[in-house]
Amino acid sequence: GNSVTQMEGPVTLSEEAFLTINCTYTATGYPSLFWYVQYPGEGLQLLLKATKADDKGSNKGFEATYRKETTSFHLEKGSVQVSDSAVYFCALSGLSGGTSYGKLTFGQGTILTVHP
């Protein structure tokens, strides 16, 4: 079956530091890949996504590239801010437009804390 593995947290950084959160996956076929962010007490917000190999998703300074050869979708940001403190989830879904699209398999989540 499908699975997603994220680097274990928590991750603690100083403001303006470089962020990488690793994510690797196991799936059949060509899944769509996502990064979601969850702020304390809130639901999920889509941060970025990529639907095919070599696609790069980007949003709010965050980036992730769909690497099929390494089955990875690592999240990066060049300069983090205190407001980026949250839990980040990597997830995959079946092919966009397919019957399994939307059934997400989530990684375990990575807690990011950014200090001033």
Added chain:
Amino acid sequence: GAVVSQHPSRVICKSGTSVKIECRSLDFQATTMFWYRQFPKQSLMLMATSNEGSKATYEQGVEKDKFLINHASLTLSTLTVTSAHPEDSSFYICSARGPVAGELFFGEGSRLTVL
């Protein structure tokens, strides 16, 4: 833009009672919705796929008699936790496929606390 709304956002109930959580697509029709459960400090686990006009498809290990899902209209899916117990306390989140292929929208989540 398209929005998915959940209600209630928080609910506290006594053990043994049933609780209904609504997931509503506000400006689009959602034939397929999904229900997830999130334990404190843990990831989200898919519970079931809700299909408008047909029975929900439950994931392995999820008790269908315990977690009743109804998708009676194109904009509303409900999750009823029957005879709730403290171990059912959790954060429940729904999502819906959007009108455009590849779109997926999440509700704000509903926190259930069973005393």
